[in-house]
Amino acid sequence: MTIYEKAKSLVTASEAAEHYGLTVNRHGMALCPFHDDHNPSMKLDERFHCFGCGEDGDAIDFTAKYFNLSLPEAAEKLVNDFGNGAELPASPAPPKPPNPAERCYNVLLQMEVQLHRQKRLTAPQTMDDPITTEYAKNCQMYAFIVGLADLLSNGTEQEKADEIAYLTGGVLDHYERVLQREVIVYDDIF
C-alpha cells in the first residue's frame, strides 16, 4: 500500500477538514479556506469541491493545500494524524504461562519458605524446651519439600520428568491452595 492509499483509507476529505478546524454543516458544506468565502461554498465528503473558486480534490489534496505541503508530505501528515503513526503496532503477545518445571520450582520454593518460617516459630528456644509435635511435623514437612526441590534440581532427567508429572498431576494445584492459608498443616502434605 502506498502512503497515498494508506492516507485515503484512513480519512475522507470531510473528516480531515473538520479535524483541521473547518466547520462542516449538515449539508456537507463549509466556508472555503482557499478563497474569501462568506457563504459555505465548499462541498465536502470523500472528496472536496469548492463551487466558488473551483478547488477540488481528495483528503491529501486538501491537506497539502491547507498546510502548504507537498502531496507526499500531506499524505504523511494524514497517516500520522489519523493512523497513530505509520503502522498500528501489533497487539502484544499474551504472557506465556510458565513452563511446568518452572512452575514446580516456584511453588516448591514458596512452600519451602513458608515451612522454614513455621519451623523457626515452633522451634525450642532453649535446650530445656521440649521438642513439640508441631515442631517435629514442621521439620518433616520442610524436609519433604526440600527433598522434592532438590530432586527437581539435581535428579536425573528421568527423575525430574517423573517428579514434574507427579507435581503437575494435581499436587501443585493443592499446594497453591495451601499457600493461600496462614499455616501449612501436616495433612496438607502427607
Ligand SMILES: [Zn+2]
Ligand atoms: Zn473556494
